[in-house]
Amino acid sequence: MPPKKVVKEEKIPLGRPGNNLKSGIVGLANVGKSTLFQAITKCSLGNPANFPYATIDPEESRVIVPDDRYDWLCEHYNPKSRVPAHLTIYDIAGLTRGASTGAGLGNAFLSHIRAVDAIFQVVRCFDDAEIIHVEGDVDPVRDLEIISEELRIKDIEFTEKALEALGKQTRRGGQSLEMKKLKEEEATVGKILALLKDGKDIRHQHWTPKEVEVINPLFLLTAKPVVYLTNLSERDYLRQKNKHLPKVVEWIKTNSPGEPILPISIALEERLSRIETEAEVEEECKKIGGKSALPKCVTTMRKALDLGCFFTTGTDEVRQWTIRNGTKAPQAAGVIHGDFEKTFIQAIVYNFNLLKELKTEAEIKAQGKIMTKGKDYVVEDGDIVLIKAGAAKA
Template sequence: MPPKASKSKEAAPERPILGRFSSHLKIGIVGLPNVGKSILFNTLTKLSIPAENFPFCTIEPNEARINIPDKRFDWLCQLYKPKSEVAAYLEIHDIAGLVRGAHEGQGLGNNFLSHIRAVDGIFHVLRAFEDPEIIHVDDSVDPVRDLETISEELRLKDIEFVDRRLEDLEKSMKRSNDKQLKIEHELCEKVKAWLKDGKDVRLGDWKAADVEILNTFQLLTAKPVVYLVNMNERDYQRKKNKFLPKIHAWVQNHGGETIIPSAVFLEKNLVDMPEDEAAKYCEENKVQSAIPKIIKTGFAAINLIYFFTAGPDEVKCWQIRRQTKAPQAAGAIHSDFEKGFICAEVMKFEDLKELGSEAAVKAAGKYRQEGKTYVVQDGDIIFFKFNVSGGGKK
């Protein structure tokens, strides 16, 4: 039986999540040309996990997979000294620069927008530095104008998609009295009005039934956004930049999502240095790499969490979508675990760290058995019991 605390948590359901229900989610780096996207991507690529760590899986030149820095994972590896260590990772895609008119096919237009449709979240890189050597596609540096340009292009593409969907629904409604067609038609009208009002789909307060339909559309403005402000090293070091207050004000008026100041050229230099030199440089110049924060924030933004399985053979992070229940989390390990799910034996990382061993956690009454309704939390350490014909328990 799950403890009462778990039940009370379940009593207040979370807002339904927009996006694909999958543990294989990815984030795309988006922005105008010459804002620092490719330098950021190339910097991240140097930190990426070798392709051979992903058998039977092609990693394209514009994809990188970067381990999530996590002290909990490091601590578990120290405790168990396992034969195998598998960290969680974030998959990042570099997407070609967008220009005004992309929704009508300008620049790489439709190609660019189809690449955004294929990712689950967006790192929106904004240029907040002036440099006569690096031209700006609009001839002057104005990150708020750039924000408006990209946001409008994504909205216009979504309006185009919804218009096409409405046409198809209207044709189908002439041939059928299916109530579901009417429900979807009404939602599309609402979404179109919302977009025409200059608002992004992810910022709407949609009902669970709406979200179910919206998730089949994969609209561009439904994807979560993290804003990366690329400034010069001096501004980054002194934590001041003339463009930041305007960017902050714009973002607050458009959903208030996360803004991360960064200095892409600094990050490139740090990753090119030996580790000890990079640490010394950061100490002497009183700067810190923003990369760990960027990776962790991106992972959380696309609604991913992970639980641990831990023992002397392996310490592994298993990526799942937030709000996943125990049987589906077990299925991330093997489909048999989900089919024959009996229970999840769960301990909190904090309890294991404080008490020092699994036996001590059990003795303190903090090792719990959870059933099918348990919603897995980030950082849970789980041992699944399952039973399938001819399978036995694990």
Template sequence: MPPKKAVVEKKTLLGRPSNNLKIGIVGLPNVGKSSFFNVLSKTELGIARNYPYATIDPEEARIPVPDERFEWLCQTYKPSARIPAFLTCIDIAGLTAGASTGAGLGNAFLSHVRAVDGIFQVVRAFDDSEVIHVEGEVNPLRDMEIIQTELRLKDIEWVEKYLEGLKKTGRSLGSNSLADRARKEEIATVEKVLKTITVDEKDVRKADWTNKEIDVVNNLQLLTAKPVTYLVNLSEKDYVRKKNKWLPKIKAWIDEHNPGDPLIPFSVSLEERLVNMSEEEREEEQKKIGAVSALPKITQAGYASLDLIRYFTCGPVEVRAWTIRRGTKAPQAAGVIHSDFENKFVCGEIMSYEDLHEYGSEAAVKAAGKLRQQGKPYEMADGDIAYWKSGA
């Protein structure tokens, strides 16, 4: 008999098991966070001011995620309504050294970070005597150290407190009941979390965890478990010439401390100029300076960092992108549209965007045998086009 194939356990994702995830803009005061939020959301919600703590209450905006597939589907179906995928973005007040012990707006700031699922960390790498720096001088490496240290210190405080409570209630554990064994395993995992951020000096998201451990980690809602995308705010001149003295050092710092995290250079001052132009003017200006807006790339990176994907529903009435988390099964994906679709799920008729793009029409996809009926176990792929069937 042929040997049985080893079953590979599907990795549980770090973070909230939800499709409605949010990303927060984090950084020291006066690094360009609120100005970045304004151009990203094309609003004046974030008050950009030349002094610390201009932003106190977090502002929220839904940013359309650029997607060539969505644009092509709209051109093909010519729908009455078109609804792209969105990334929910939060502008959070600036953090300062000592935030973990309540300095500045420390506790409020950290509670706002705890409420989001991922982080855009804005790092200032431009000199401007008119824009003060809370630490006195521009040094992005120091700024990154401050943020990482403060988030870790708050996590350490939180985990120590949680572990203390677990051990108090776990003193009488001695039996081999399922409940006692589960509690012992939880204590061991929380101790491992504490070792990771204190002894190993690693962010929680950079450690290796089993699926059982991830369930415990997710329950803790730790600041250092959230994915980070580093956004380096350059002067327009440096961004256009793709050169800045800090960029190689920032890249080296990320490779040493948080390898694999995305680094995207951009220029708030350039984005502020481009955002107020018409589409034609913007294209002309970008050709003239030889550089393009980084906002589409940033939005896509933030969306991907949260393990979000999208599937489409298409027709003459509406083309719509639905946001789901990677690994979502068909019934739960249908449930994003309406809970009845999940509760009374029968099946989904699924085709891939690639097949529709290649064959040109639904009829041609069907004729080629590429339209598939999928049941409850089916895991959605990014770019699927779905028609759901549910019971009465």
């Protein structure tokens, strides 16, 4: 008999299934977070200062997602209105050792992380006597350990409170379905607590759909996907060498397997962000033999959040809509307008790649390749969609 085909079990993504997901820039004080935020958002919100806690309230901005498909569609249709996809980014105050017990900005900082869906973790890998390090010297592995431990300690506190609250309810006893559900929740929260106390992060474990339903409302810090940004000097970034990097890579492989690590020079990004025109930026990048890492930061974070997109197109407007991968047509319609989800009839669909290949919608129609899809259709990344919906009830 032929061997049984092994079906790879898909890991269920944690977090909100929403389409307007947020990323926070996190790290110890003075590692370059606010400077990165200003470069990535082309904003100048306050001055990055050379002392801890220069950022107290999280600054927020929306960043355009770079996408060649969107650019091609705008060129193809030359629409009156162009609306690209965005990623919302927060600059969060610097963390310090002991934040979980209230040190520095402590609890305020950690509550700001709870409000985001994913984390850009900035790790300082550059030496500069002019920029103080909150721990006294540059040691990125120690910094990674501090952040990892602080987030886990705070999660233990959240989980213990949740377990205590569930315990009060289950002690009442009884055989009702509600009580059975509460006991299952209590068992899951107990399992979470044991893993955290064992030094494990929640996002690295495999969870059942029922367990995910219990985890998501806890807003655990270690459940959020992480993209690691190693902040190098401009010289190290351009020559792609740094004495700290091998140890950082090793730590991430061991403690956060599979999570992306992107080298970046925030000093270079800040310098490029001050150049007036895109042509001058391109010229400068050619001169130094390097390029900005910011577009890759944004696209990597979208991937970490499991986000895709679909397009609505025409001469009036080309718009890119953000959805979580796996979203069905009625929910995708709801991203355009809440009423469309309720009154969804069908979706007329073809993929961007087909349009690029055949050049016109007329040619796609002529070849019979435009699809009419119902409520069970899962919208694919890059689909061009026309939604048909009924009139909303008054």
